[in-house]
Amino acid sequence: MFVVPLIGLVGRTPWRRLPELVTSDVVLDALRLSLVTSSLAALISLVLGVPLAWVLARVEFPGRPLVRAIVTLPMVLPPVVGGAALLFAFGRRGLVGGPLESATGFLMPFSMWGVVAANVFVAMPFLVVTVEGALAGMDTRYEHAAAGLGASRLTVFRRVTVPMIAPSLRAGVVLAWARALGEFGATITFAGNLQGRTQTLPLAVFVALESDRDAAVAMSLVLVAVSLVVLVTLRDRWWTRP
Amino acid sequence: MPSGNPGEVTGLSDLARADLLVGLCAEGVPCGDLGREALANAGVDPSIDTNEPDVRALLTKLGADELDVGIVYETDVRSAGDRVEGIDLPAADNVLATYPIAQLVSAPNPAGAAAFIAFVRSAEGRRILDGHGFGAP
Numbered sequence: 001m002f003v004v005p006l007i008g009l010v011g012r013t014p015w016r017r018l019p020e021l022v023t024s025d026v027v028l029d030a031l032r033l034s035l036v037t038s039s040l041a042a043l044i045s046l047v048l049g050v051p052l053a054w055v056l057a058r059v060e061f062p063g064r065p066l067v068r069a070i071v072t073l074p075m076v077l078p079p080v081v082g083g084a085a086l087l088f089a090f091g092r093r094g095l096v097g098g099p100l101e102s103a104t105g106f107l108m109p110f111s112m113w114g115v116v117a118a119n120v121f122v123a124m125p126f127l128v129v130t131v132e133g134a135l136a137g138m139d140t141r142y143e144h145a146a147a148g149l150g151a152s153r154l155t156v157f158r159r160v161t162v163p164m165i166a167p168s169l170r171a172g173v174v175l176a177w178a179r180a181l182g183e184f185g186a187t188i189t190f191a192g193n194l195q196g197r198t199q200t201l202p203l204a205v206f207v208a209l210e211s212d213r214d215a216a217v218a219m220s221l222v223l224v225a226v227s228l229v230v231l232v233t234l235r236d237r238w239w240t241r242p
Numbered sequence: 243m244p245s246g247n248p249g250e251v252t253g254l255s256d257l258a259r260a261d262l263l264v265g266l267c268a269e270g271v272p273c274g275d276l277g278r279e280a281l282a283n284a285g286v287d288p289s290i291d292t293n294e295p296d297v298r299a300l301l302t303k304l305g306a307d308e309l310d311v312g313i314v315y316e317t318d319v320r321s322a323g324d325r326v327e328g329i330d331l332p333a334a335d336n337v338l339a340t341y342p343i344a345q346l347v348s349a350p351n352p353a354g355a356a357a358f359i360a361f362v363r364s365a366e367g368r369r370i371l372d373g374h375g376f377g378a379p
Binding site: 087091092093109110188189192193194195198199206207208210211212 | 263265268269270271290291292293294295299303306307308
């Protein structure tokens with residue numbers, strides 16, 4: 001199930017033309033943009049996602065199941081729907097995008113930030129769910145003990161909570177990053193497709209499938225290789241150790 | 243263009259304006275190649291903001307008023323109703339897509355196929371096609 005498609009891809013690879021294909025401007029631009037936007041998305045997901053996960057795991061409030069469902073919605077929603085929703089919200093005719101453009105002149109669609117926004121939208125839930133699970137499952141007596149010994153809430157969070165959930169935190173970041181790297185539907189719907197500005201590797205692969213299949217296969221291989229290198233490195237280092 | 247023509251587009255040369263959000267279909271997609279051909283005919287170097295994967299995607303963004311101008315088929319402008327409006331290109335720059343009609347050699351129902359082709363080519367068929375923006379060959 002997982003291996004056969006991979007073998008199919010490798011079998012289709014035009015090995016002789018590969019060096020020339022993977023060093024073309026289109027591929028290098030797309031690779032650079034993919035790495036930059038997915039890393040930014042992982043970082044933003046971390047900054048916004050950890051407080052959100054903490055609130056969902058630790059604070060009792062009415063409507064929490066609903067908020068939890070909304071946060072995980074992008075995981076089940078077709079990304080194209082997410083992209084359309086982002087367009088209705090942050091497009092120049094959108095709820096937020098319109099006022100934002102008239103106030104600052106900043107327009108998210110068709111810019112790199114549109115790609116990042118689409119990535120965060122689909123990727124952040126993976127981090128939130130992972131971290132929330134760890135926070136809900138951890139033994140809170142350590143935090144109480146630290147607080148009882150006079151540590152401030154921030155110190156408790158920094159010195160006790162974060163170290164205890166560190167493996168999940170890292171796993172969440174890696175999952176979010178990986179999901180962002182492969183993002184396609186929301187990106188092309190919301191951010192468009194322009195080499196060097198919004199064309200990430202998955203978009204470049206999709207467009208090349210129509211015109212130059214060898215190039216599409218070569219780019220797919222680059223994407224697989226980058227993902228494998230990062231996942232193998234991080235997983236070995238972070239996920240096997242508690 | 244989106245209806246109301248917010249970018250005040252008057253012709254192909256406006257696609258070179260950097261202040262407009264310009265969309266085309268991607269290269270390799272028929273509407274993208276034809277659009278680029280028309281731009282080349284007019285000697286315009288477009289300031290592209292997005293290369294959409296297909297004509298429907300481009301039309302959707304135009305209809306949502308998220309792009310100022312794009313090149314699609316005349317038939318698409320008609321099918322999109324009042325959400326978009328089109329401008330006629332000068333005949334010298336315009337490019338046409340031609341659609342062949344043919345009966346398969348091994349058609350299981352040759353009589354039906356012949357009847358359908360005859361209908362498409364009849365005055366009634368011509369009228370329907372005209373109504374959708376398909377010109378006569």
